[in-house]
Amino acid sequence: MSQTPKQPADRPVPTSADVARLAGVSRATVSYVLNNTSAVRISEPTRVRVRAAAEELGYVPHAAARSLRAGHTRIVLLPTAHIPVGPLYSRFFNELQWELRRLDYTVVQYGSLGLGADEAARAWAELRPVAVVSLGEIELTPQGVRLLKRSGARAVITLGPQRVEGAHALVMDQREIGESAVAHLRERGRRRIGVLIPEEPGLELFSKPRLAGARKAAHGTDTVIEPVTMAYTEESAAELAGRWRELGLDAVFAYNDEYAMLLMRALQDADIDVPRETAVIGADDLLLGRLLRPRLSTVHVEMVTGRHLAELVDRVVRDPDGAPERHDLMGARALPRESS
Amino acid sequence: MSQTPKQPADRPVPTSADVARLAGVSRATVSYVLNNTSAVRISEPTRVRVRAAAEELGYVPHAAARSLRAGHTRIVLLPTAHIPVGPLYSRFFNELQWELRRLDYTVVQYGSLGLGADEAARAWAELRPVAVVSLGEIELTPQGVRLLKRSGARAVITLGPQRVEGAHALVMDQREIGESAVAHLRERGRRRIGVLIPEEPGLELFSKPRLAGARKAAHGTDTVIEPVTMAYTEESAAELAGRWRELGLDAVFAYNDEYAMLLMRALQDADIDVPRETAVIGADDLLLGRLLRPRLSTVHVEMVTGRHLAELVDRVVRDPDGAPERHDLMGARALPRESS
DNA sequence: TTGAAAGCGGTACCAA
C-alpha cells in the first residue's frame, strides 16, 4: 500500500552519468551545475533540466569518488580510547566533534585496538584524513606524524603532556591539577597527604600525571605524599575507609569529584570527621559535589572548549605552515569549600 | 638532527603503481600479494620482493579508492545529537563505537546540524555507509530509509520509541522509566506526583516519553501527575524548592538521579522532609545517589550493551534480509532506597 | 555554452 511508485526500491543509487542521460547533457555539465562551478557559464534552461533530472532520480554524489578525484578529504580523525572518562571530558569530546561537523569536516572515530603507535598511524593514513587530533590514547611517534603528513594530513594535533616532533601540540597538563590540590592542602596545614589512584584500567592516563603533580608540589617540603588505590565501588571505598587510621593521613586528593564523594561518604560512615580529621579534595568542580555535607572542595579545571579546538584544527588545515602553535589547554585552581 | 634520511618527508604517499615499479611487477601482482588473494598463486620470491618494496616506500593503501572499486564501504554512520546526555548513555555510545571498530567497521560520527530528516539522509548517503544506527536525534522517514538502502546501506537501525518503516527497530522505550517510577510511588501511597522536566534543551527526547509513561501509570487512577520544570543549577533547584509547598505534591519523579540529587538537597535545605513530606525518585541508578542521606531511590535501567548492539549491526549487515528483528533495549524497574 | 576524455588509486577478469 505505501509503496512509492516514483522510486523503484532497490536499483542502485544513480550516478552522475544517469543524471546526464536523463537531462540530455554530458556528465561534465552535470558536475558544473550541481557544484555551481563559477569558472563555467551554463545556460539557465540547462541548469533547470539538470537539477530536475537529479531530483527525479534522487541523485546523491559519491563522497569517496569525489575525494579520490580531488586528492584530499575533509576527514578529521579522532582516535578514541576505551576508557571511562569523566563527564567533563565527554562533554569536551562531544562538543569538539560537533563543532568540527559545523565546519564541514567529517568526523571519524577510530578506536585503535591495541595497535602499536606506528601500526595505528598506518591504519589512520588509509583514510587520508586532512587532520588527526590525538587526545593521547596512543602515543604518536615522529615517524607516525611524518607518515600522516605525507598521506595528506595538514594538521596533526596532539593533546597530552608530551610534545611529539612534527605535530602541533596542545598541552593538557594533568599535573597542574594534582599540584593545585596539594598546594591548597598544604596551605591548610596538612602534611600527610594521600593521593587516590583509581583501580579502573585506562585511567592512568590521568591519574599518573595528577600524582606526579602532587609530588611536585610536595617536593622539598616536609609534606609526605602517599598513593592509595581505590575502585569506584562502595565496597572498595568502605574497605579503604576501614583502614584509614592506620594510614595516618590527614588529607586526601581523591583523583576527581566522583571518587572524592564516594570516599568522603565512606570516611564519614567510618566515623572519621571531614575535614577535621581528614581533609578531602576532588577535581572537576561537579555540581553534585556541592550537595554533600560538608560541601566538597575541588580543583576547578579550566578546559579549552571543543569549539576552540575545532577552530584551531580548521586554522591549521587552512594554513599548515603557520608557526607551530603551542596552546595550553587547561588551567587548574583549587576551589576550597567545606571538606578541606 | 633527527631527520630520517630514508623517507623523504613531503613527497606524496606512494601508490600501488610505485610499489609495482620498484618491485618490477605489475599493479595486479601487488594487489594480489598485499591482499593475500587466495584465488591466485604468486611465487614466494615475488611475494617477498613486493612486500619489501611496499615496506621500503611506506606504502599505505587508499581506503577511498578501494571502496570505490569494491562498490561498498565498511562505514557505520552514527548520527549524533548535540545534547548533554547522561553518563549511562555516554558509556553505551562509547562502547558501541568501540565494539564496531573491533568488528572492523569504520565509525563515522555525523552531527546533523539542524538538517531536516531527508536532507540528513541524503548527506549520510554520500558516504555510502554500510549501516546507519540512528539513536533518535533525527527522525528517519521511510523515504530516508529507502534512500539509504538504495545507496548501499544494508542495515538501518533506529532506536527510539517509534518504528520507521523499512528500518530495523530497537525499541528504547523511555516511557517504561516514568511508568515504573510512578507505579512505585503509588504503591507507597503517593497521589500527587510531580514529574521533573529539565529545562536544558535537547533533553525532551528523553523527558517527554518519561512524562508520558508517568501519565500512563496514573491513568484511570486517583493519582495526579504534575509536570514541573527545573534547570540543572542550584539556583533553579532552590527556586523550585522555595515554592514546593504551594504545589501541594507528595512525591516527585525527578527525571534522573542527577536532577533528583539536586532537587532533594534543595528540598531538604527548604526544610521539606524527604521522604515523609515528599518522596523523591530518580533514574539511572548512579552510584552517587547512594551517598546522599536519605539514600536516593531510583529506577534501574537495564540497557542493552554497546557490544550487543554492535553485534546486531554486524548480523544485519551480513544478512540484511533476515527477519526484521525487533529488539527491546531496556527494561526498567524501580529500586526503592530511602528517599521514597 | 557544452562535450570528450583523462585520470584519481585500487581490484579482478581474462589472457598469456
Place this chain on the structure above:
DNA sequence: TTGGTACCGCTTTCAA
C-alpha cells in the same frame, strides 16, 4: 604464475 586493462564515480582541463 604474472601482466594488461577495464572499471568504480567524479572533476576538470582542453577543444569544439
